[in-house]
Amino acid sequence: MQLRGTGVGGGIAVGTVVRMSDPLPEPPDRPSGLTPEAELERARTSLAATAADLAERGREAGGAAKDVLEAHALMAADPSLATEVETRVRSGSTAERAVFDAFVGYRDMLAGMGGYLAERAADLDDVSQRVRAHLAGVQAPGVPAPGHPFVLVARDLSPADTATLDLEQVQALVTAEGGPTSHTAILAREKSIVAVVGVAQALSLSDGDLVVVDAGSDTVIASPDPEELAEAERRIGARAARAEAPIEPGRLSDGTPVPLLANLGSADGAAEAVRLGAEGVGLFRTEFLFLDADRAPTVDEQRSEYVRLLSAFPGRKVVVRVLDAGADKPLAFVNDDVEPNPALGLRGIRALRVAEAVLRDQLTALAQADAETEAELQVMAPMIATVEETGFFVGLARELGVGVAGVMVETPSAALIADRVLAIADFASIGTNDLTQYTMAADRLLGSVASLQDPWHPAVLRLIGEVGDAGAKAGRPVGICGEAAADPLLALVLVGLGATSLSMSPSAIADVRASLLEFDRADVASLARTALAADGAAEARAAVRAAADALRAGAELGSLNHAE
Structure with a gap:
């Protein structure tokens, strides 16, 4: 079975699926058995601990993740949210319910504003989950650790999750949501993780399924056959060889220079x-x-x-x-x-x-x-x-x-x-x-x-x-x-x-x-015309991929004829 999404970069990986755990359920709305002061102390402790944890994750992650995680830490420490939590606790709510309701209220307010603030509303859900997990004394929903290399499949990943992925274990990412400029895509690219995002059927995959995650062709192949596995392994080897090859200036095959430069967020990189x-x-x-x-x-x-x-x-x-x-x-x-x-x-x-x-x-x-x-x-x-x-x-x-x-x-x-x-x-x-x-x-x-x-x-x-x-x-x-x-x-x-x-x-x-x-120059000009002639993004990508494959095949045939 072949699933389609948007590949991040051109990498390819083979591995077994491990699904991201489901979010915590909504806490019950029932009176607290503790005093308001005791519940309030629990809430304050968990809010502070979550803020500190997110800030520390940001310091460890660095790069593009640092700013995002620090912003999440500020959400957990936001005085207006703390006031909302206190008001609800003093009205008889448990700390869990007070945190849930306060964050939902703030999230809905931001969502109604649209644009950038609406997107930040989704981040509040992640912070709320982490605070409530701390209150319950359980692991926050996030990246699993099965003890072996795996392909992580999730609805989407929060910046906190993506920033702290164990690159020795996570072979690839597959998400049901997100686009080429989503947090997941940007951070996956920065960390050089093979990823395909926006895979509508991603959640049909189950733990233990063997998959080929092919960012270069925007696909995830479930239960690949022997030929598909062999081709994937060949491409993995070829990509590793390219990474180890001597570094040369960027250029086309006819020698046309195309300098390849870096995007940097600080001198540290x-x-x-x-x-x-x-x-x-x-x-x-x-x-x-x-x-x-x-x-x-x-x-x-x-x-x-x-x-x-x-x-x-x-x-x-x-x-x-x-x-x-x-x-x-x-x-x-x-x-x-x-x-x-x-x-x-x-x-x-x-x-x-x-x-x-x-x-x-x-x-x-x-x-x-x-x-x-x-x-x-x-x-x-x-x-x-x-x-x-x-x-x-x-x-x-x-x-x-x-x-x-x-x-x-x-x-x-x-x-x-x-x-x-x-x-x-x-x-x-x-x-x-x-x-x-x-x-x-x-x-x-x-x-x-x-x-x-x-x-x-x-x-x-x-x-x-x-x-x-x-x-x-x-x-x-x-x-x-x-x-x-x-x-x-x-x-x-x-x-x-x-x-x-x-x-x-x-x-x-x-x-x-x-x-x-x-x-060469004529080839890339032809590929550009092919893309411009398409009706949409998906059609342009598919048409250029087919045209590029045809050009490669023609070049290989020409080389064989020349050799003969």
Whole structure:
């Protein structure tokens, strides 16, 4: 039986299924047998213990998981929730029921607000489960530990679960929910875990079932036959060999260079990115300097971090994105207004213009760090939508000593006028996550529309092609720094649409490099046309996969004929 979903990366794994345990049931609504003070002490103890546990998990996990887990810890420690729990306990509820009702009430309130806040409502369920498990003295629902390697099958995984997976035991992930930019997909990609998400029939799998999880073909094969198992083992071996092969610069088979760069969230990952073959940095997110602070960091505080990053890449390109505040990264010292739809509000360059002093300090720090190091610094602004915004940022960057200033193309408007934007900016970098969100009118953080958050959609690809064409005509580089670049098959299409570099999680570089080496410029241009001709994301992916297989088969036949 073959089940279909969305693969994360190009990996493949074989293993036996272990199902994620079911959530705790709703606690009974009955009077407490303890005094309110005793129940309240139980609730306070469990809330505090859960907050501390989540914070510790975040510190251990690091990377993209750290911010998410720390946000969950703050939920458990939220004073307003604690007040709600206390009110319910003093009205006679047990601690378990009080926690359940308080979290449900808060969750429903957030769900009614829509957008990013609605997505955070689901996170509250996970925190509630953990608090109630602590109260009951049982293990929190989460990743099982059967004592042997296994394929984990779940409805979905919370960030807390994904962040602490035992990579020695978990061979692959299969989830019934989620999309290519869900927490599970992003963290699986970061940890280089084979995963297929959004598998509608995933919960039909049972403990002990043997499966082949093939992210490269978006499938899960249940009870594979001997031929399918042999092919999977062959591909696993070939992928391992690619990972151990000597590192070379990214290129197509005809020698066309396609630099493969790393997406980094702090300088801590620089050494590992270089080890995995990153030729530089295509997206350095600077938010880590700002998110845990009640004030903007000083020029000196920022400069030291930027020097640490740039020093790891002497002579190589390092693209730094200035602060992308707003939406899912609100900062009081940038914009403390409550917005009903923050994804469409003051975020990115809009927020920075309101707090221009923050932007000036950051550009000054970057210019100083550039002067002290030997990397090729490039700086870009997020969420550009107009030519005027482009001119503002590029002019200010040059005024403050930044030599190369570009823009992120994340809005359809910027893509549609890319020729005019690139007449001013030195380069463009396409953020496919947000470009997909705004093109498809589908919140990238909202699980209910995850199926629409797919960069394979021809509407998204057409916009990418507009930017690629504009870059070629203007002689400006066009990079890709969204999650799409980490897909070995989609990477071919992106290069065919005019991308001149690809930036991704470092763990994806080996697979993308190998994929590029199979095709030349004419091939990837043909694959791009195939994708654009499709009606939807699934159709585009399937058509390009079939066309790529046909090109491979033709190349093999040509090699055999030549040998004869």
